[in-house]
Structure formats: C-alpha cells, structure tokens
Amino acid sequence: MLRSYIRMVLFALGLMVAVQVPGFIKDYAQRVDAHRIEAAQALQGFRDTAGQFFKGDLNALVAHYRGSADPVFQRDADNIERLLRRAQLFESQWLALQGNWYQRALHMVSAPNHELLQETYENYRYQVVLEPEAIGWALAGGLLLAWIAEVLMTSVAALVGFGDNRRASRRHWN
Template sequence: MIRKFFVSSIDHAGFTLSFIVGVQLPEFIQQYTQMINGKLAEAQFHLSKFQSVANNHFNGDLQVLVERYTNNADPAIKQTGIVVSELIDRIALLSEQLSQLTEVPYMEKLYYFIVHLDLESAQLTAQHYQLAVPLTIDALLTGALFASFIILIPRAFIALLSAKSSKFYYQEGRH
C-alpha cells in the first residue's frame, strides 16, 4: 500500500512538473519569435543602406548592385557584394521563419518550431528567457500533451518490456 502511494505520488509530481515545463513552450516560442523579429529588423536596417546606394546608382535594383560588386576586381568590393547577397538571403530566411511563427495556426507553428528550430536563435532566447505562466488554451493544451507524453512513454516502455519478458517466460515453459 505504501509502495502504491509512493508510486502514485511520483506520477503526480512527474505529471505536474512536466505540465509546468510544457506550459512554458508557447512562451518560449513567443520569445523566440521576438528574437527572430529583432534579427530580421536588424538585417533589413543594414540592407536599407545598400538599397539606398542601389536607388542612387542602379535604378533601385539591388541585384544589379550585387552583380557589380561581386564582379569587381577589387577584393574588398567583391567581398562586399557577397556580404550583401548573403544579407538578402538571410532576410528571406528570417522572413519565412517569422511568417511561419506568426501567421499559421498553433499546431502548425509548434510543428514548424520543432522541425525548423534555429539553434543559435534558440540558445540566445534561452539565455534571455523570462519565465511566465501563460494561461492561454495553447499553453494549457501544450502542457497537458507534454505531461501526458512524459508520463505515458516510460509506462508504455515498461509495459512492452513486461510483455516481452512474460512471453519469453511462457515460451520457455517456465510457468
């Protein structure tokens, strides 16, 4: 009886802790999204300087500026062309990430976050993460799903091992 109480208490504590961690995921995604938004704004700011040059000298065509720079014999200018090209690509990537994190339903956002996580941005977000207790449906649902997953996976694994060992036991004729 004491063992059952102890196991039940551990299950409840594990579920509660898992729920609290799971509830934090939507808040982490929100802060991660803000980090991506900040990176995008910074990249757009830097690109705007080159866009001004393109406006003044290349009829606003940034691609012409990049081609001119990258085809220039001066290595410094050539390297600047490569930097501008990478900046354009970075803005496209960050824009796509931001779109997927802000303009889609929650479950799609969660899937995108898990599958396409930018580790550098996640680490920066984690360094500056502010704990919160979001009481939104998404947060509560995520907490419940995460806690259920954490509790059920070990139980399923134990049940599978028990079933296999029982099957082995009965096959050997040791019953």
C-alpha cells in the same frame, strides 16, 4: 498508492515542462523578428542605392560591385550578399512563425535557426503563461508523461511478475 503518487508527480512535471513551450516559442519569434528588422535596416542604404541606379535590384548592385576593378567594391559585394542572405533567412523564419500554434511548434522541431535557438535558450527565463494555448500544452504534456510512465511501470511489472492478479480476475469471473 505509491503508483498513484508517482503518476501525479509525473503529471505535474509534464505539466510544468510543457507549459514552457508556448513561452519559448514566443521568445524565439520575438528574437527572429528583432534580427529581421535589424537585417532590413542594415540593407536599407544598399536598397536605396539599388533603387536609384538598378530599379531596386540588389543582385544587380552586387553584380556591379563585383564587376568593378576596385578590390574594395568587390569586398563590399561579399558583404552585401552576406547581409542579403541573412535578411532572407530571418524573413523565412519569421514567415514560418506566423502560422497556427501547431505550425509554429512543427517549425521549432523541424527547421529552427540553430544560432537563434541557442541564443533564445541561453536567455530564456521560465514563465507560466496562462493562455489557452499554454494550458493546452501543459495538460497534453502532463497526460503524455503520466501515460508513458504508466505504460512503462505496467510493462516492467508484468515482465517481473508483479501485478499478476489472477485471484482478482477469478473472483470477477466466478
């Protein structure tokens, strides 16, 4: 009986933790999108200049700034490159989060931006989203945690000698 209650508690715990996954991924995606838009706006003036003088090639604008004898322009080349790298980072993160639920989850496990991940974690508020995706995550998480606990408890019991029910097996076979 105690084992059943432990199993139910672990199922409920897994359910409550796993139901947070889609909400966290959604918050991360919104944060990525906000940073992506902000980076694009920061580059817009340079894009306009590159469009006017370098056929839209920002790298040509950077090379022009680097070729200048003026140290201010050379420093600006570094700043533009930094903005450009940041915009490309956010764009690639955003594109990775446009796939199916399992592609987003795989991206979050394998290649998130750690700065944004930490930022999302620090500002995340627990929520229960009752969407099919969240319900699926919750049930899968609950079943997985309950199954792992069951396997561990059964294994430990077998190692210690509990759960050896020879009388029951003899009763069934006779």
